[in-house]
Amino acid sequence: MLRGLDIRDMLIIDRLELNFSAGLNVLTGETGAGKSILLDSLGFVLGWRGRAELVRQGADQGEVIAWFELSPDHAAFDVLREAGWDVEDELILRRVNTRDGRKTAWINDRRASGEVLRAVSETLVELHGQHDDRGLLNARGHRALLDEFAGLEAALSDVATHWRDVRAANRALDAARAELAAVKDEEEFLRHAVAELDALAPEPGEEAALDTRRRLMQGAEKIRDDIARAHTAMGRDGAEAQLDAAMRWLDDAASGAEGGLDEPVAALSRAMSELADAQAGVDRVLDSLAFNPSELEDTEERLFAIRALARKHDVFSDDLAAFADELRIKLQALDGGAHKIADLEAALAAAQKTYDRAADALTAQRQLAAANLDAAMSAELAPLKMERAVFTTDVTPCDAGPTGKDEVAFRVATNPGAPSGPLNKIASGGELSRFLLALKVCLTRSTTGLTMIFDEIDRGVGGATADAVGRRLAEVASAGQVLVVTHSPQVAALGAHHWRVEKRVTSGTDGDITTSTVVPLNADDRVDELARMLSGDKITDEARGAARALLGG
Numbered sequence: 001m002l003r004g005l006d007i008r009d010m011l012i013i014d015r016l017e018l019n020f021s022a023g024l025n026v027l028t029g030e031t032g033a034g035k036s037i038l039l040d041s042l043g044f045v046l047g048w049r050g051r052a053e054l055v056r057q058g059a060d061q062g063e064v065i066a067w068f069e070l071s072p073d074h075a076a077f078d079v080l081r082e083a084g085w086d087v088e089d090e091l092i093l094r095r096v097n098t099r100d101g102r103k104t105a106w107i108n109d110r111r112a113s114g115e116v117l118r119a120v121s122e123t124l125v126e127l128h129g130q131h132d133d134r135g136l137l138n139a140r141g142h143r144a145l146l147d148e149f150a151g152l153e154a155a156l157s158d159v160a161t162h163w164r165d166v167r168a169a170n171r172a173l174d175a176a177r178a179e180l181a182a183v184k185d186e187e188e189f190l191r192h193a194v195a196e197l198d199a200l201a202p203e204p205g206e207e208a209a210l211d212t213r214r215r216l217m218q219g220a221e222k223i224r225d226d227i228a229r230a231h232t233a234m235g236r237d238g239a240e241a242q243l244d245a246a247m248r249w250l251d252d253a254a255s256g257a258e259g260g261l262d263e264p265v266a267a268l269s270r271a272m273s274e275l276a277d278a279q280a281g282v283d284r285v286l287d288s289l290a291f292n293p294s295e296l297e298d299t300e301e302r303l304f305a306i307r308a309l310a311r312k313h314d315v316f317s318d319d320l321a322a323f324a325d326e327l328r329i330k331l332q333a334l335d336g337g338a339h340k341i342a343d344l345e346a347a348l349a350a351a352q353k354t355y356d357r358a359a360d361a362l363t364a365q366r367q368l369a370a371a372n373l374d375a376a377m378s379a380e381l382a383p384l385k386m387e388r389a390v391f392t393t394d395v396t397p398c399d400a401g402p403t404g405k406d407e408v409a410f411r412v413a414t415n416p417g418a419p420s421g422p423l424n425k426i427a428s429g430g431e432l433s434r435f436l437l438a439l440k441v442c443l444t445r446s447t448t449g450l451t452m453i454f455d456e457i458d459r460g461v462g463g464a465t466a467d468a469v470g471r472r473l474a475e476v477a478s479a480g481q482v483l484v485v486t487h488s489p490q491v492a493a494l495g496a497h498h499w500r501v502e503k504r505v506t507s508g509t510d511g512d513i514t515t516s517t518v519v520p521l522n523a524d525d526r527v528d529e530l531a532r533m534l535s536g537d538k539i540t541d542e543a544r545g546a547a548r549a550l551l552g553g
Contacts, residue, residue: 001481009059024477029501034516046121075123143408150369162355197324207317380438466490489533493550
């Protein structure tokens, strides 16, 4: 709830600090005393739209501070956490307006944007009055009000979940259809390309192997003759025969050389072994250089085919096999697309059926709640001297969405048989105030911790009707906090806390200065204030007696 308000240099307020309490807080005062300025100042610190020029004449800037006492699970803390704030035990709003129109806001001493400030303020204070287009008069919010009245949070959550399922199923089906359409557009290309790739069947690394083989075959004829001659020179008709002969001769002479030929014989033996290795290596090369004359032509043909296919599809030769796999997957999607779409259509139909069932159940609950709200309003309107008025909650079909398939609108007819219409189109000023009050009583019976402001909602009524208005304001305030600006003594008498707004004129060097202040009233002061409200400027004993009767009633 709102615990305090500190206003400095705003309009005709010099410095004003107010401390509020739970229950019904009433503010009274003569017309023009500045009651609306208090609401303007509160609206300013809450980020509401209001007057453009708020800074008191002669001041450089105006400032308003509001502090709130909230439960740990209050919705304001959820807003702050989502905006990145560290949540504290108390909530202090501060906003400054400079002479040149710049506005700066803080929440718990941290700069806050207007968007965050307004999001927080919507959870803190409700304003209700004859020109309240943000609250009960705004038809866009009637469905949420009816749902809250009926306690349909669980049903709403269920419908929202099923709506998300429907949207997800729709997106999956649309994506599959788009994918299938795209594949169908290139079906001829896919089938031709896959057939072409399958026919060639290129493998990773094959291009490099073919190129190496091709270059080897191209140079084979040139080097084969030299290698063959070398092979002959090392063979039985060449070096091998000579070494064999030398070995025999040395073996025959070794016995007479007294060991002098041992080392040469060993070296020659090693040379013969190395020669054998060389012959084997040359044999292998000669074997590799042996090819069918058509093999070079076949190798070049396949190499050029692989390179041409790689250029055609703008991929590396080594990636052709993987590219072929990708195309096959697209063809599989094409071939299995109809079946997949049938499955997705079935899933969408099932999700839609589940959503429709939940939404229809929610509609039934809303229709029952609408009848209950209409009955509750009928009971509330009678004591407010509007027993002939008819309040109806219309639940009508609309496009499906996360909140169901219903539109909700509060409509009234001021007399039986008269045409009904929106609240703000049918009811007069005084009637509208009473409609709004009755509606708020019905909607807040199970709600606690609210801070509500009623700005002259009792305008145009008096006597027993004003007393009924006051009693309903007190009922709303019993579970929370209500601030009411009133000209009705019957309403003011029911307040748990009473302030009088006064306008004072003082003389200064630059002329008269008008300021507004707020005075808390004790028991005797309340009697005099109510007497003034009853009789005017001249307070009589009879008026004081009537005031005491109101306070005692």
